[in-house]
Amino acid sequence: MSSLTSALPPAEGMGPRVARWGLYLILLLFAAYYLLPLVVMLSTSFKSLDEIRTGSLLSLPRDISTDAWIYAWTRACIGADCRGMAPYFMNSLVIVIPAVIISTLFGALNGYALTKWRFRGANVVFAMILFGSFLPSQVMLLPMAQTLGFLGLAGSAGGLILVHVVYGLAFTTLFFRNYYVSIPDDLVKAATIDGAGFFQIFTKIMVPLSLPIMVVTIIWQFTQIWNDFLFGASFAAGGAQPVTVALNNLVNTTTGVKQYNVDMAAAMIAGLPTLVVYALAGKYFIRGLTAGSVKG
Amino acid sequence: MTLQTPSYKAAAISAQNNQTQTEAPPARSNFGELVQRHLSKLVVAPSFAAILVFVYGFILWTVYISFTNSRMLPSYELVGMDAYTKLWKIERWYVAIENLLIFGGLFIGVSLAIGIVLAVMLDQRIRGEGVLRTIYLYPMALSFIVTGTAWKWILNPSIGIQEFVRDLGFPTFTFDWIVQQDTAIYTLVIAAVWQSSGFVMALFLAALRGVDQEIIKAAYLDGASLPRIYWGIVLPSVRPVFMSAFVILAHLAVKSYDLVVALTGGGPGYASDLPATFMYEMTFRRNQISIGSASAMMMLATVVAIIVPYLYSELKGGKRV
Numbered sequence: 001m002s003s004l005t006s007a008l009p010p011a012e013g014m015g016p017r018v019a020r021w022g023l024y025l026i027l028l029l030f031a032a033y034y035l036l037p038l039v040v041m042l043s044t045s046f047k048s049l050d051e052i053r054t055g056s057l058l059s060l061p062r063d064i065s066t067d068a069w070i071y072a073w074t075r076a077c078i079g080a081d082c083r084g085m086a087p088y089f090m091n092s093l094v095i096v097i098p099a100v101i102i103s104t105l106f107g108a109l110n111g112y113a114l115t116k117w118r119f120r121g122a123n124v125v126f127a128m129i130l131f132g133s134f135l136p137s138q139v140m141l142l143p144m145a146q147t148l149g150f151l152g153l154a155g156s157a158g159g160l161i162l163v164h165v166v167y168g169l170a171f172t173t174l175f176f177r178n179y180y181v182s183i184p185d186d187l188v189k190a191a192t193i194d195g196a197g198f199f200q201i202f203t204k205i206m207v208p209l210s211l212p213i214m215v216v217t218i219i220w221q222f223t224q225i226w227n228d229f230l231f232g233a234s235f236a237a238g239g240a241q242p243v244t245v246a247l248n249n250l251v252n253t254t255t256g257v258k259q260y261n262v263d264m265a266a267a268m269i270a271g272l273p274t275l276v277v278y279a280l281a282g283k284y285f286i287r288g289l290t291a292g293s294v295k296g
Numbered sequence: 297m298t299l300q301t302p303s304y305k306a307a308a309i310s311a312q313n314n315q316t317q318t319e320a321p322p323a324r325s326n327f328g329e330l331v332q333r334h335l336s337k338l339v340v341a342p343s344f345a346a347i348l349v350f351v352y353g354f355i356l357w358t359v360y361i362s363f364t365n366s367r368m369l370p371s372y373e374l375v376g377m378d379a380y381t382k383l384w385k386i387e388r389w390y391v392a393i394e395n396l397l398i399f400g401g402l403f404i405g406v407s408l409a410i411g412i413v414l415a416v417m418l419d420q421r422i423r424g425e426g427v428l429r430t431i432y433l434y435p436m437a438l439s440f441i442v443t444g445t446a447w448k449w450i451l452n453p454s455i456g457i458q459e460f461v462r463d464l465g466f467p468t469f470t471f472d473w474i475v476q477q478d479t480a481i482y483t484l485v486i487a488a489v490w491q492s493s494g495f496v497m498a499l500f501l502a503a504l505r506g507v508d509q510e511i512i513k514a515a516y517l518d519g520a521s522l523p524r525i526y527w528g529i530v531l532p533s534v535r536p537v538f539m540s541a542f543v544i545l546a547h548l549a550v551k552s553y554d555l556v557v558a559l560t561g562g563g564p565g566y567a568s569d570l571p572a573t574f575m576y577e578m579t580f581r582r583n584q585i586s587i588g589s590a591s592a593m594m595m596l597a598t599v600v601a602i603i604v605p606y607l608y609s610e611l612k613g614g615k616r617v
Contacts, residue, residue: 023417023420023422024422026417027414027417027418027422027428030410030414030428030432031428031431031432033490034431034432034434034435034490034494035431036446036450037435037443037446037447037450037490038434038443038446040446040449040450041443041445041446044449056459056460056463057449057450057455057456057457057459057460058460106342106343109339109340110339110340110343112339113335113336113337113339113340114336114340117335117336118336119336119337122340125340125344128344128347128348128352129343129344129347131607132347132351132352134547134599134603135351135355135596135599135600136550136551136572136592136595136596136599137551138551138571138572138575138576138591138592138595138596139354139355139358139592139593139595139596140350140351140354140355140358141575141576141579141592142357142358142361142370142579142585142588142589142592143353143354143357143358143361144350144354146357146370147350147354165346166346166347166350167350169343169346169347170347173343198335198336198339199335223437226439227438227439227440227441227442228439229439229440229441229553229554229557230553230554230576233557233576234576234580244439244441244442245441247441247442247445248441248557248558251445251448251558252561260449260455263445263449264445264446264449266445267442267443267445267446268442270439270441270442271438271439271442271443274437274438274439275434275437275438277437278434278437282430282433282434282437285436285437286433286498289433289436289495289498290498290499290502
């Protein structure tokens with residue numbers, strides 16, 4: 001902790017300067033710790049199996065080979081299905097895109113209704129919607145599986161869309177509610193006096209003001225749903241599995257020679273969409289993280 | 297003159313308009329607002345109904361199942377507390393509970409420690425702070441099924457760190473926690489801390505930035521050393537963040553599932569089982585639905601015991617302000 005002495009006024013002399021170097025060194029070591037799995041994944045995915053056998057964990061690939069990526073994408077076997085990760089990647093897209101759109105839309109409407117058209121019991125309704133998100137999904141898994149069966153949605157993408165929409169509502173509602181609270185009520189009042197109705201005010205006034213929180217919500221929902229494993233593993237069957245479940249099956253298959261480079265390439269494929277979103281819009285993702293956490 | 301008349305007229309018309317407008321709305325808005333207020337309820341209703349059924353209804357459903365003798369398929373014949381007494385006789389459940397205590401304790405403790413230290417260090421006008429923050433936080437954006445693939449490899453003694461260090465010229469170096477019954481649970485801690493400590497850092501960094509700089513300057517001028525300032529003034533003043541971070545981490549610990557599946561699969565044997573994997577195993581693999589439901593209820597009770605006092609104190613705090 002002594003390395004912090006240089007925080008206030010610029011320090012002079014050798015001691016503090018050494019401390020400052022120490023501080024940077026520690027921070028960089030931590031950066032290395034966080035980056036390690038990603039580096040291992042990336043570099044291994046570009047190696048040939050021979051190179052993996054002869055090289056070491058941290059060595060960079062000598063000849064960059066994209067074979068493992070192509071194999072993982074088009075031919076790797078997930079169970080008995082040897083079509084690679086591509087169809088499962090598509091499954092995830094088919095689940096994620098509608099689920100994100102629907103849950104965001106409902107979240108925006110709920111947030112708007114709960115702040116600008118407060119009805120009696122609005123707080124209780126909001127508290128109950130929110131409280132559900134704290135509870136472990138395990139308590140809902142079995143009834144959900146049964147219900148999806150009754151609805152004829154068992155094992156399908158539609159079933160997972162429904163699940164993700166319902167369990168995403170707490171967060172999307174929370175995000176929009178907290179955002180709309182800070183928009184002056186007078187704006188809505190003025191619009192009502194001008195004769196605008198509930199939906200008109202929503203589409204003409206609230207939505208145009210909502211861009212930042214919409215980005216936060218969409219990124220949050222996208223990341224959560226894309227990364228989901230528990231619901232996918234519980235409710236999706238065979239060909240309808242999302243990419244995370246397919247990856248887990250691929251990695252845990254023990255038949256034949258273990259192709260670590262293919263495993264790593266498949267993992268990168270499954271992780272790439274959220275990683276890209278994070279790289280491009282990390283600020284919004286972090287905002288979602290902290291917004292979600294402040295309230296729980 | 298010619299200009300004056302229309303403008304005068306316009307003013308008159310607008311005054312008239314204003315009058316009709318201010319008169320009309322109350323009449324319409326009483327009725328209109330009534331409709332609008334119901335509209336508001338109608339809009340929230342589908343979401344609320346869905347949550348009522350899919351969250352609260354399902355919880356009751358699980359409670360009910362936990363009092364039946366359901367095995368492969370849910371049965372609705374009540375048999376009392378059987379599932380609970382059976383659950384508490386299964387050795388594997390005790391392993392899962394003990395593991396949760398070890399895992400949860402270490403995970404929360406180490407994540408808090410690393411998170412706070414990193415936040416304090418990053419708060420020292422660090423060049424490249426943004427880049428470092430981005431690096432520290434990216435694990436939260438990835439599924440553990442993805443990063444677990446890498447961790448599994450790194451921790452695998454025959455190809456990972458152990459082999460790497462042995463190749464460096466330490467042929468007796470051993471790091472095989474993941475394949476040992478009594479240490480596998482610690483590998484889960486390593487990976488879980490890796491994933492969440494950056495997030496704790498972000499929470500604390502945001503709080504540190506909110507601390508009044510004047511107090512710190514004053515203490516500094518009084519001759520307090522920087523560690524003392526942090527320990528004595530800054531950290532106590534961000535106490536609420538400790539609470540939130542603790543609750544979030546505890547919550548993550550109880551729910552941990554992907555982590556175990558990706559890293560150890562609960563193994564070797566069931567040595568690294570956690571309640572979440574135990575529940576899944578019983579419910580979907582071993583045809584012990586009622587026992588699985590009973591274990592889910594135990595998880596629910598644990599989470600509620602953590603969350604409710606926290607929310608209660610938050611709400612009380614909110615009223616006080």
